[in-house]
Amino acid sequence: MHALVLHHNHRLPLYLVRFNLPSAKSSSLSRAMSSSVVLPSISLTKPALGSSESFRSSTCLGFKNEIRRVSRLGLGKSRVFMSVAVGSEAVVVDDALFKDYKPSSAFLFPGQGAQAVGMGVEAQKVPAAAELYKRANDILGFDLLDICINGPKEKLDSTVLSQPAIYVTSLAAVEVLRARDGGQQIIDSVDVTCGLSLGEYTALAFAGAFSFEDGLKLVKLRGEAMQDAADAAKSAMVSIIGLDSAKVQQLCDAANEEVDEANKVQIANFLCPGNYAVSGGLKGIEAVEAKAKSFKARMTVRLAVAGAFHTGFMEPAVSRLEAALASTVIRSPRIPVISNVDAEPHADPNTIKKILARQVTSPVQWETTVKTLLNRGLKKSYELGPGKVIAGIVKRMDKGADIENICA
Template sequence: MKHAFVFPGQGAQFPGMGKHFYENSSFSKKIIEQANEILGFRISDVMFEGSEEDLKQTRITQPAIFLHSIIAFKSIDMGRPDMVAGHSLGEFSALVANGTLSFEDGLKLVSLRAQAMQQACEQQPSTMAAVLGLADEKVEEICAQVAQQTGEVVVPANYNCPGQLVISGSVKGIEEACVQLKAAGAKRAVVLPVGGAFHSPLMEPARQQLQAAIESTNFHQPSCAVYQNVVAKGVVNREEIKQNLIDQLTGAVRWTQCVQAMIGDGASRFTEVGPGKVLQGLVQKINKEVTTEGVG
């Protein structure tokens, strides 16, 4: 039986996140204060006292979730993971968990990634939509069709679980895709309240910024494989890990395929480490036979 640790991405944040760690553990308090120093502002104040709206700002959300996840990981005693994975932003948490990145370098990269994504969102109006109840292949086909018809960017972005796929692109492209997806039988095709087209070609300016930072960061030899979003397989080669992390900003999050690959490689127990329970639900929808639990 192999034990997989999985780490959540944007959307898992909640007001008061991390506060119980800060108040009940001197070790956690030290890490949070270190994060405040690295970031140059007191993110802990926003995490503990901020509203849902405050926490929705990408430049806050991403480092806050990363910080909460790493504290949760360092607070548990479950032995070393046999494999790790993270959903989008969560991939950075996973890389700290398996020793590829130091906490400090991980936080710096996450902060830069968040700011670069925020800037890319501001450059061009764009959005995402959740599509429920349609086969992945049909969603892919309609995205390609709409892109060809309109000249707009429309791509599959998050393969969350069977029957749940998030698409990403220009506002016009996504609106047209939703009309066609509903006509093709989707139970729902709903535009999401997000500030931009994450995991699409519209994130190219952010990808370029992140690439320079990743290439100049020291990546260590991982203690176990990380199942990366863009390739959906276990990776241990440091140069491959770097490239996949760079490609992730404009590429799809193949979460369904990552979980299936982990199960195929022997994972039967999945522990979600960090805020929320989203990934536990997705893993169960992908395969009901495995055990899931959460820490954080």
């Protein structure tokens, strides 16, 4: 006997699940299914949905089942579309599933620049956290923890090393929190997550969109691809302190009037009022630095990064990321993960893949992300990983914001 169960969890998309039922007389199973909608087996013509993505087998109510999800269709207001054929079932996950999210507790993950020699020490006191570094070594092919703890700083600051180091250390911080009294309750209470640039990968891993190992492989390739793209052209980044975004844009426009196309600059990181990062060709960045005071900027800070991240200078990295993402199993996150590209949560795995590929050439919309979280009623947030950059940004936008740092 076969039955179809439409099962819903308040934090997860709807799934259509097939069960092989031993007997209709099983009273215990009937009781277990009392809160679900049980449908008879049916056979419908399956529409052309494109490729479907198979997910790992799981166990529900003690019986083996198979879950499949297919890419999003244009369904108007409908969130779920059911297509059933003999031997297969499919559900469309609306990419806007999390659109109306109501945040109360958030995990925020740092990006490149948060690294510091000595990070990872606290993680060694928690077996589950320490284990992440050991698992990372097998993927990376070197002792990541040794570089995190002992440096040297120049080595840790390199793009190819800092990105994996921050990813692993941030997820280790989750395990440090889990080991704390009441830590698991805090983790369970989190209903939204996001990360600054690189930190978006950490947030997706925390939300179950991909495994720790798959995320680390992507981050490793991302760092290498971005480094190679930076090496291909002379470029840089600089933080402009003390100006609003409109003034920074005017500063960029003025600098761009003096340089050729290969040296143009643009705002790459919208962090918070008074702190915006500009990326571009080296001559353009030098022009920005020279003109900043005339635009009443309080100061400029050249960033210790390989090149003009989040601009067209990173275009060579996109195809490599697309190829890696295409071969990576990505699931719909269990909670909303806010994208750096458009400051929106996405549920469709294929959309997430496209956005992650675009992320390296798109400006980071962190200011809009934090503002939206606060405006939607966020009560408590946690910065997990090295440094306190994110906490500083959140506090600048709301002095009364409740944010706690969890280091590893």
